[in-house]
Amino acid sequence: MFNRIILIGNLTRDPEIRYTPSGVAVATVPIAVNSRYKQGEDMREETLFIDAIVFGKQAETCTQYLNKGRTVLVEGRLRERRWEYEGQRKSKFEVIANNIRFFPKREPAQSEEFNQVPPEEYSDLEPF
Amino acid sequence: MFNRIILIGNLTRDPEIRYTPSGVAVATVPIAVNSRYKQGEDMREETLFIDAIVFGKQAETCTQYLNKGRTVLVEGRLRERRWEYEGQRKSKFEVIANNIRFFPKREPAQSEEFNQVPPEEYSDLEPF
Amino acid sequence: MFNRIILIGNLTRDPEIRYTPSGVAVATVPIAVNSRYKQGEDMREETLFIDAIVFGKQAETCTQYLNKGRTVLVEGRLRERRWEYEGQRKSKFEVIANNIRFFPKREPAQSEEFNQVPPEEYSDLEPF
Amino acid sequence: MFNRIILIGNLTRDPEIRYTPSGVAVATVPIAVNSRYKQGEDMREETLFIDAIVFGKQAETCTQYLNKGRTVLVEGRLRERRWEYEGQRKSKFEVIANNIRFFPKREPAQSEEFNQVPPEEYSDLEPF
DNA sequence: TTTT
DNA sequence: TTTT
Numbered sequence: 001m002f003n004r005i006i007l008i009g010n011l012t013r014d015p016e017i018r019y020t021p022s023g024v025a026v027a028t029v030p031i032a033v034n035s036r037y038k039q040g041e042d043m044r045e046e047t048l049f050i051d052a053i054v055f056g057k058q059a060e061t062c063t064q065y066l067n068k069g070r071t072v073l074v075e076g077r078l079r080e081r082r083w084e085y086e087g088q089r090k091s092k093f094e095v096i097a098n099n100i101r102f103f104p105k106r107e108p109a110q111s112e113e114f115n116q117v118p119p120e121e122y123s124d125l126e127p128f
Numbered sequence: 129m130f131n132r133i134i135l136i137g138n139l140t141r142d143p144e145i146r147y148t149p150s151g152v153a154v155a156t157v158p159i160a161v162n163s164r165y166k167q168g169e170d171m172r173e174e175t176l177f178i179d180a181i182v183f184g185k186q187a188e189t190c191t192q193y194l195n196k197g198r199t200v201l202v203e204g205r206l207r208e209r210r211w212e213y214e215g216q217r218k219s220k221f222e223v224i225a226n227n228i229r230f231f232p233k234r235e236p237a238q239s240e241e242f243n244q245v246p247p248e249e250y251s252d253l254e255p256f
Numbered sequence: 257m258f259n260r261i262i263l264i265g266n267l268t269r270d271p272e273i274r275y276t277p278s279g280v281a282v283a284t285v286p287i288a289v290n291s292r293y294k295q296g297e298d299m300r301e302e303t304l305f306i307d308a309i310v311f312g313k314q315a316e317t318c319t320q321y322l323n324k325g326r327t328v329l330v331e332g333r334l335r336e337r338r339w340e341y342e343g344q345r346k347s348k349f350e351v352i353a354n355n356i357r358f359f360p361k362r363e364p365a366q367s368e369e370f371n372q373v374p375p376e377e378y379s380d381l382e383p384f
Numbered sequence: 385m386f387n388r389i390i391l392i393g394n395l396t397r398d399p400e401i402r403y404t405p406s407g408v409a410v411a412t413v414p415i416a417v418n419s420r421y422k423q424g425e426d427m428r429e430e431t432l433f434i435d436a437i438v439f440g441k442q443a444e445t446c447t448q449y450l451n452k453g454r455t456v457l458v459e460g461r462l463r464e465r466r467w468e469y470e471g472q473r474k475s476k477f478e479v480i481a482n483n484i485r486f487f488p489k490r491e492p493a494q495s496e497e498f499n500q501v502p503p504e505e506y507s508d509l510e511p512f
Numbered sequence: 513t514t515t516t
Numbered sequence: 517t518t519t520t
Contacts, residue, residue, distance in 0.1 A: 002135060010129075013513080031514095263388075336433070397517080414518075
């Protein structure tokens with residue numbers, strides 16, 4: 001079947017790296033993705049918080065160059081990881097990344113936003 | 129920023145429809161997305177279960193034509209809905225769909241699978 | 257930067273395979289992608305014809321299992337190949353595929369279309 | 385079927401706007417998308433030049449705010465437009481955009497590149 | 513637990 | 517015809 005997700009967001013913390021028993025690097029890159037959409041008449045904001053999981057050489061590059069606040073594009077597949085903890089069923093959604101790209105560091109003065117043309121595509125959507 | 133997800137999966141139940149106070153149709157379309165990927169030497173299978181939320185005329189078309197087992201392509205954005213229930217913090221990931229497409233009904237005899245070439249793209253990935 | 261294209265279409269001919277000097281298999285998979293969109297009041301149809309270029313083991317699998325009429329999903333990047341021929345500048349757009357998936361063969365009797373809900377997302381678009 | 389393309393690139397010229405007989409704004413936004421990929425041992429660069437076609441209010445926003453050199457994300461579908469000119473068959477590939485986003489203006493001094501981790505995903509690909 |  |  002097919003499972004593809006593409007996100008652009010900002011790191012909410014520095015990446016964390018660990019290594020599998022077989023020695024593969026695995027980085028966790030926690031990001032926030034801001035969206036705006038129309039809800040009837042007014043614009044809503046919403047933020048998605050999710051971790052990207054990055055492997056191998058890319059994991060090491062992430063740890064080396066990225067830190068809190070940086071903007072990245074992440075491409076991969078969505079998965080829900082499930083486990084038990086003290087008899088509790090736990091679950092977490094993550095993006096298993098096969099591709100991550102770094103956007104230029106933002107200049108402190110450069111407050112012009114990552115601009116977004118009003119998303120007409122969503123104009124019929126979003127009740128709740 | 130940017131938040132795009134594209135999934136192909138099978139309905140795990142019939143869609144459910146409801147209407148917002150302002151009369152907009154909202155359908156919940158629960159799907160299962162099967163993936164295969166290499167983990168070191170062996171192939172793993174994994175299934176993502178998630179609801180697509182569809183609005184307006186598309187919601188009505190889904191309810192009318194789709195049922196359990198049907199295959200769909202869903203395109204939209206990922207969001208985490210959060211709420212409180214009896215003092216508990218709850219949360220659920222969903223796909224807010226701006227586009228849904230129906231695949232042909234599978235003939236009962238036609239058991240040939242939605243085929244998938246071994247995803248070389250993931251060959252370096254996936255420790256856990 | 258970022259260059260991603262995802263198409264679902266039907267093969268217009270059987271795939272063709274060739275091998276690079278270094279022995280890598282390269283398959284050409286020619287597809288037709290049908291779209292419908294609103295133009296003002298009426299629905300338009302349009303078909304995109306393009307070749308997917310597939311490498312390695314996937315190229316061999318394509319040649320082995322696919323033939324004219326089969327439906328595939330292709331994911332990759334778009335590129336324009338340019339060359340000279342008899343003093344003429346030639347060019348061709350292709351999808352360099354990193355992923356190709358096979359849909360089930362359609363049963364002859366099963367004429368129900370790969371259905372498409374009217375794409376509200378394009379409702380404001382498309383003059384020409 | 386399904387036809388989706390997502391590109392991030394730089395404007396090679398200022399956008400141009402025109403209006404259809406029915407008064408809909410149509411902007412042409414010409415972009416260059418740089419890619420790097422491995423070809424056997426060495427890294428190759430390649431640039432895709434293509435026009436994004438943007439409609440309605442988004443067309444006007446593009447003309448107002450974008451100019452040569454700016455970076456944008458474009459999402460839409462690929463199409464080949466065909467016509468005759470002086471007995472010659474002409475054709476042009478374009479992206480019919482349903483979504484365009486503006487990236488921040490780059491500071492002149494800020495020469496740090498839109499960074500790209502070596503795309504392991506393409507490591508098996510690209511003979512030619 | 514949250515970024516801009 | 518090309519951007520960084």
